[in-house]
Amino acid sequence: MKPNHHWSVHVPEQILDYGPLYGFWAFLPERLNKVLKNLNTNGWGGGQLEVSMMREFHRAVQLEGMVSEHAFIQLLFGESRDREALGTVQDAANHARAPSRVLAGTFAEKSARFDEPKHDAMRLGIVNYYNQHGAKVHLPLGIPGANTEALDSFVDFYDYALLDGRRLTSTNYSRRGAASSLIQVHSNGEPHAGEIRHLFRHRQQGILDSEKTVLAFIEWLVPTLDTPMENNDFPWHDFPELGVETWARGQYAAPNEAGFPPQVLPLADIQCQVARGVVGYCIPPIWITTTMDRVRLK
Template sequence: MHNLFLGLVKTHFYHIWVQLKLFRKSRELRRLHAILAELHLPSRLGRLPRLVGEPAGGSLTADQWLILATVVGPLALPELWDDCHRSEDQQDLKFFRERLDMIRRRVMMQKAVRKPKKKSDLAGQERGHPDSSVINEGTLRRSSRVRKPTEKARDLVLDADDAGACLDDEDSLWPGMDDSDEDEDDSQRTSNLHERDLANFLKLCKALRLFLSDSITDQQLELADCLLREYCAELVELYGADVIRPNHHYATHTAEFVRDYGPLRGYWTFIFERLNKILKSFRTNNHEGGEIEVTFFREFHRAANLNRVLAEGLRQPAESVFHQTCRHMQEATSNMRGTLQQLVDELEEAYYDDNVLLSFSPRAARARLDEDVYYTLLTYLQTRHPTKGFHSDIALAPHQGSIMLSRLATVFDYVVVAGYRYYAASRANTPTNSLALIRVSEAGTTCVGQVEHIVHYECMGHGHELFAYVRWLRSANVSLANTMWADCVDTFKLQAWHDIGFLDPVSEPTPCPIVPLYDLLSPVARHKTIVNGQRYWITIPIARNAVMYS
């Protein structure tokens, strides 16, 4: 987790592209910020800071670097290379030679600026804290000896990989630059980007996407390992040996770990890091020597005893004072924010979704179906069950035994299918969580649509139907093969769609709007961009097993 996201992705995006000024602040970074502000991501992914790459954006967590590499990167970053077209051969050789010289100068400048500070810090450590030898009664005894770093360690200039989710000293200002660099106008500076820069980063993105799948075949594992090794080798060629870290060597062993222990999601440490972050946020007021641990242990027993009392009270008759008191106490304790209890609740919800094949929201309503939904359902049932007769509530029965469809049905806020939650756009505040990649044929053909309604329909004489009513995006007759997204299409299942609304099922040929719930494959993120002079939506499924879909 730390090695791949905070070690590789952060190093590439932040320490190479941003700190070495390959991204111009007034061009590429500003354009990226505008893209992030308009990007449509499912809420389960969260959002990246809008000012990512700048001090005001803060440090990203490992989970945010994961999202940047596997979703935002393939979807949005190619747009930054739209106007980056260079000829081959001699001009490329000259470009890379000049850029490598520039990178080498900037790295040396950064080391020169940071070395005096590092020496002063080491000197302070060797002198020791004046109170380090004082041991107060009742505190934990610690050694006052300070380990002296070797000469090689003094010369190493390494950035901390994990800065948590807050600003740290190394990210507050770009190393090697003063405050005046913040306001520098670099709009007239020639771009230092090359088409190979994007292709190189996308190799890392594709390798991570394969490594992070719920299941992975031997062929996919070999492909991911090959992509990662090619990425590391090209990194030296594109940016020089100064950008290489031990993390890049460690990463070449990832395939071995997957062969030995299985997919990375089975043993990564996101939950432990999240717990560490919450525990570190507590104010301890310098209580050491086990005091804070004793406090946590007492709180655990207090909470356990309270839960025991509440459970006993909730088993009492509903009209009793004891039951009502316990119910109010239970509701009050569920409103904690920024605490371990909130984390536990979130994890329980995520675990519940991940292990559920089909589940509906507790909130539902009995309602009349809209006209378009009702008549589409009628046509769907007549086509699917030709031996049965169905007719609407305003039509005469065509023959004896024909079933009249009622307009009443149960509609839900959301449904969980194979671990992913889909919201009905008609009952949600935003349609962002309603976009889905949907299977539309037995051959595995997929389309993207907006889930408008989630319906449980019961019909006397027929049984019940569980379905989603979908409005389909307009497929664009444009190929991404000759664009900057060409390298992403197959691995990330990118698709292009017109941005002029949805298909009309009455006047246009569309897939059937009535979709069985098991055909919902993945939530979708989308980005509006310009391809060949026209505006389109580009979508990417976020399901971990989306690489398996054809």
């Protein structure tokens, strides 16, 4: 038996200890090993090889950091490569310099207008978000209230953002479908899963530092009326720690529908990503999600 084969027999136990593999896999370190091996070492050996490799690596990371601090250069830099495959070194730089749970990725559109009818729900969601946090904002064509400001019509859209080091994408700019856009929040003690349609920053006149918050525009999944989770024969019935929930397949809540979380939330308010599949033996078939947060099964 080879070492990798021996290691694989411990995977079930590790999942029980640490939760889904997504939470503790080592893809980034393995990719960094490949990057280091491909660096130019100028033929150094005998103890100098490691120094040369680390100098070259730090030079690349510092360059990524310098580029990311300048929006215009970042825009050009991001357009020159695959939007969702920005490279191992940049990912490492992002992890190293991330000051909080949230870090914005590359621009999809900068200073983009969002005053078309297709953005009506998003505009209303932003207005509600500001007003719920003490600001006074109204829609540009709406009836202004006392001492309110009209909503600014420009936003910066992002291809992706990092939340706790994990990449979240928006379905409007992703080439991979919704897999990396599925998230979960808790509202009034209940879990709600949704798909991120847009990741953006918005600058609003009269609100200090409003442009520093990464926001998400989310469409919420609709829970099933009769959940099979209550059925003892359902495979996940005995594992509540996995946070398995069921949803009506292909259905989303109406814009700003009562009983669901706000459609516009700070990215930091998101609990975690979720994985989604289809339960085909139900009639009609349903969606099923499980949290990708770390859990410990008893």
